[in-house]
Amino acid sequence: MNALILIAEDDPEIADIIRAYLEREGFRTVHAGDGRIALDLHHALKPDLILLDVSMPRMDGWEVLSAVRQRSTTPVIMVTALDQDIDKLQALRIGADDYVVKPFNPVEVVARTKAVLRRAAGDHGGVVLRAGPLEIDREAHEVRKIAADGTAARLSLTLTEFRMLVHLARNPHRVFSRGELVDACLPGSDALDRTVDSHISKLRRKLGQAGLPDMPQGVRGVGYRLMQS
Incomplete structure (x- = not known):
């Protein structure tokens, strides 16, 4: 229909x-x-x-x-x-x-x-994305870190941080350019590279506070990926 x-x-x-x-x-x-x-x-x-x-x-x-x-x-x-x-x-x-x-x-x-x-x-591949210890519920707009014992800790992200995490988590080992992140997560805006860097920095800080200090990773001269393979 x-x-x-x-x-x-x-x-x-x-x-x-x-x-x-x-x-x-x-x-x-x-x-x-x-x-x-x-x-x-x-x-x-x-x-x-x-x-x-x-x-x-x-x-x-x-x-x-x-x-x-x-x-x-x-x-x-x-x-x-x-x-x-x-x-x-x-x-x-x-x-x-x-x-x-x-x-x-x-x-x-x-x-x-x-x-x-x-x-x-293109976003309908599944409601819940999983990348490493992260579980991302796109419908509920929730991000949880799953510990080894199965307990979950919820992360509080802004809408843009959530969008960027979702985009990176769909293909967690791929490097996305800043332009790709703008198009996917800040459509219609005139965001600059430093705007993406700012959102990624805040996202990285929150993930670090949750015990995930190396996510997302910057690749010099290219962009960002969620994690190494």
């Missing part, structure tokens, strides 16, 4: 345009005119992706995004007139997968929808 897209947009004309272009490409759509309805539809219908406006009645897009991220990993693309870098960074920090500024070309919205869905489809 074709993907179901939840369009959370209070302007009916914009919603109709997005709906028409998506349905022409074979997507199924459902529309929410305010943030509260958007959350209710997300809970009831489990859409494959949300196109989310920021300025909506009852609950704004930031509140909706935060609530969605507390209970699921549903891909979210913000579609908003807010075009300042601080707005984009806030969206990515809360957990948006992409960011489209109004006025937009509907063809671009469809293209970005397809790209985010493809990226999400």
Whole structure:
């Protein structure tokens, strides 16, 4: 069955345009005119992706995004007139997968929808990833270190740290470039190499505090891998 897209947009004309272009490409759509309805539809219908406006009645897009991220990993693309870098960074920090500024070309919205869905489809290999003593539950957004006696200690990571750990853990012995980590974990941002280094440094510190001092590992001039083979 074709993907179901939840369009959370209070302007009916914009919603109709997005709906028409998506349905022409074979997507199924459902529309929410305010943030509260958007959350209710997300809970009831489990859409494959949300196109989310920021300025909506009852609950704004930031509140909706935060609530969605507390209970699921549903891909979210913000579609908003807010075009300042601080707005984009806030969206990515809360957990948006992409960011489209109004006025937009509907063809671009469809293209970005397809790209985010493809990226999400590549993430479905299994809910729980295991790499060495780490157990990563992608659905619950939990990371646990499993000790030799079978006891588990939970790690507290930010969303970006979690995304980077997941990406590295899918292929723990491969070296990923900083550019690959930006594309996979900070999509739509203008993050620089030092931004990746900062997130990795914080992740390494937390893993070190959990008794895993050598994860992730830096490879000079190339990037990072989770562990050596």
